[in-house]
Amino acid sequence: MASSDPHKLMVKADKLTKLSLTRWSADWKSATQLYEQAANGFRVAKNIEQAKIAFEKASQGQEMLSSPWDAAKHMESAAALAKELHNWREVADFYRKASELYNECGRSQPASDALAKAARALEDAVPEDAIQLYTDACIMLEEDDKEQMAFDLYRAATNVYIKLEKYADAATFLLRWGLAADKCNATNSQCKAYLSAIIVYLYANDFKQAEKCYNDCSQVDAFLRSDQNRCATKLISAYTEGDVEEIKRVAQSSTISNLDHVIIKLARKLPTGDVSALKKANAVQDEEPLDENDLT
């Protein structure tokens, strides 16, 4: 049976599932078996489109047989094939379906893995969808108290944000990462996430935000006591003084070199924009209140 033509198997299986006058209930068990064989045959024959369809039908069969695990596995295979066909919408759909099926089994880890695979596949083509998928995957893990596993997802999502140059979103995501790290007592990752957020704000030339971020993060005890905090302090003070040399020196330091390589690239490019203008702005701000006092 395995050696026979996959097409014939498909036809046979279809016949088994189609309801007609002679057939009152579909025989899903044998049909699913035939579908699986056909799918494998198509895959070997490199007939990707057909293989994908076969896997879809096999998954449906498994669902009918109330085994969501197998159904989800087939869905994943189908999605992988869809990826090769560059059929992005289908990729997203299939992986989402697979993730739902995994959730039905009560296994959140494979569910989020499925979403992560989808996101990785869509990173280049449809980055917004990829980000959405990453976020959903993180939420799924966090609901199940598995934040530790989510770190890789956070990292990947941040990279996508930075590639899209959405720096504010990237920084927000980094702060979420910090929160997740805090919940599982991963202080090193937490401090690195906070430092990365500050750097991203500085790169986006948003000094106010960076300062605010720095102040907020300093409320966190673990960050206050860390190396990364010292590095952040140096960076912020170098910015307030408008000292370009100092900024460059801090960016070369080893603390920053321990961060994610995308963040390192941003740090090495600091300072963006006009730092001396920042200094003047700060100086002007200090003078204005005095004027008001004089008037009153």
Added chain:
Amino acid sequence: MSVIDILTRVDSICKKYDKYDVEKQRETNVSGDDAFARLYGAVEADIEAALQKAESASNEKNRASVVALNAEIRRTKARLLEEVPKLQRLAIKKVKGLSTEELVARNDLVLALPDRIQAIPDGTAAAPKQSGGWGASASRTEIKFDSDGRFDDEYFQQTEESSQFRQEYEMRKMKQDQGLDMISEGLDTLKNMAHDMNEEVDRQVPLMDEIDTKVDRATADLKNTNVRLKHTVTQLRSSRNFCIDIVLLCIILGIAAYLYNVLKK
């Protein structure tokens, strides 16, 4: 005769013949009338005592006692220096029974006194005398340059060796700093790696627990299955059943052979 006996005998003899000691008589006689001589004698005795103390200090190993001795010596010196002006005034006074030469000599003695007092080593840095008056300097702990700030004298120029030495020292110091910088960077990397490893292992702990429970369950299932299998197999292939099977087989073969023979005929 033991040493102690000798000493006691010598002491008693000395005491007996003390009245014949001319110098001592003169001293006591003289000091009776002469205030200067009295005071001078006292000062001399003090100086001698101080010098002795200085010598014992230089031989002393215990730092605390050295410090204490030095402090005493300094106090004595200060006191003696105060007495010197008094001595000077007494020196110029004319005393009966004294020649002019002796008066001048007394003046000279008094003038020499301050130097002698200063020369008593007390463990602090003392200015070296130009005339080589390093007499009682046994223990100098610091060297002080007393050149009135004149450093262009040839004596003070850096010799070639000393400047080379200084250069080498600077170079070595720089190299050490560089090495230490590299070590610190390496340590930073190690620290970061260790932290990451820590977090990774923490991440894997619950996974390992899960694996543990699952494997335990699987082992229990396997054991169960094995036991059941054993039961089934023994049931099927127990020796009694086996013999019965063989016997019946022989009977059937016998019947078959008999039938064959019958039919062949």
